[in-house]
Amino acid sequence: MVAVLGRIPPDVRAALDGEVSLLEAGALAALDGPSRAGIGLGLTSAMGGGNAETLDKLPGLRAIASVGAGTDAFDLADLSRRGIALCPTPDVMTEDTAECAVGLVIALLRNVVGNDRFVRRGDWVAGRAPLGWRVSGRRIGVVGLGRIGARVAEKLAALGCVVSYTGRSAKAAPWTFVSDVARLADAVDVLVLTCAGGEGTRGLVGAEVLDRLGPDGFLVNVSRGSVVDEAALIAALEEGRIAGAALDVFENEPTPDPRFAELRTCILSPHAATFTRENRRDLISEIRRLLGLATSTAVSA
CATH class of the missing domain: 3.40.50.720 (NAD(P)-binding Rossmann-like Domain)
Structure with a gap:
């Protein structure tokens, strides 16, 4: 039993x-x-x-x-x-979660979701779709270099990205260690959250980190919704203080803050990183x- x-x-x-x-x-x-x-x-x-x-x-x-x-x-x-x-069961979750994070990075930078909407709305007849960003050469910051974070770093490095990371301490890894998440946000184009949840990381990414990521910066979260101050993120997206976000996790699941659904610069996923x-x-x-x-x-x- x-x-x-x-x-x-x-x-x-x-x-x-x-x-x-x-x-x-x-x-x-x-x-x-x-x-x-x-x-x-x-x-x-x-x-x-x-x-x-x-x-x-x-x-x-x-x-x-x-x-x-x-x-x-x-x-x-x-x-x-x-x-x-x-x-x-961490080992069986690693590959799929890392793969999803990379997919969300590509979707954000290359306007995959936005371009789908562009065609469906019939906007193509009026002109060219907005420009995205090349993935190769982008500076990626990984927050939490555990099993999943390391695989995200490996996959994005293989695509030609320049990878840095932060965590509790530096690891024997081929990427640059940055002492805290705010400094990491200063140095990268995309911040990818793969750290553990819990009280130790609650609200880790708030208004200051988002402002330091900047208007051309992107946020990807495949860790826990609690890691992000969602009110600060929504405000940053509404005001254009960051370029976009892709979220697979939320503070309240399965009913995230309805304001997320109104944000065209935000890709939403139903905690489905491991759904293969x-x-x-x-x-x-x-x-x-x-x-x-x-x-x-x-x-x-």
């Missing part, structure tokens, strides 16, 4: 149906104490997390398999105190593995 601690994607749930007994909150509540204490595995997602009240009812829980790379929805210190190993057939295949395979060998890839507090 596996306790469902938070929402999990429907395709993951369907893939596990018949293989394991997934116990939702109602089914867990109906069990007696000894039965709940016998449950050693939990299942949730990076967005679903797991609250202390539910964990209190599962004293025998020893591992949680989590769909997704993020851990900011979890109290890692509390899990450590309880002796519970958190097992996310290959990812779902690999993800489901990894979740199956974790439910059998969950403690082997645990995240410590």
Whole structure:
């Protein structure tokens, strides 16, 4: 039996149906104490997390398999105190998220979405579409050089971009390290956010960083919506203080601030960076593995 601690994607749930007994909150509540204490595995997602009240009812829980790379929805210190190993799925998310980030960079610079609208509106008959920017030679700043950030850097460098990055510290990487995000914004044309979410990065990109990115600068976010001060971003886009943004994540999902929909310089994506057939295949395979060998890839507090 596996306790469902938070929402999990429907395709993951369907893939596990018949293989394991997934116990939702109602089914867990109906069990007696000894039965709940016998449950050693939990299942949730990076967005679903797991609250202390539910964990209190599962004293025998020893591992949680989590769909997704993020851990900011979890109290890692509390899990450590309880002796519970958190097992996310970062490796299977890396390639697709990095690929999406690169796609959004290209879409922004080459006006892919805007040009689609231009043709559909019939504006082509009146004149030429607006000019974009060449991707090769653009200065790219990556915020957070973890698994995903490093792959973004590698892919964009292969396209001829000049890559710099920032993070907690410099890494053994072939790109230029910049000590903080504001200085990085000064030095680049496109700022790509691939850092972790949570309180440590909340509002990391605000009005000052956006102003230092400047009117020819672009922002791409495939990390967490909380990393960006959305009110400041909307104001910067409305006032033309940055050239554009592409967002796969938002502070409020699935109902982001409606003002984003009115901004022609903003590309919107429904937290879909990992939505590929290959990812779902690999993800489901990894979740199956974790439910059998969950403690082997645990995240410590």
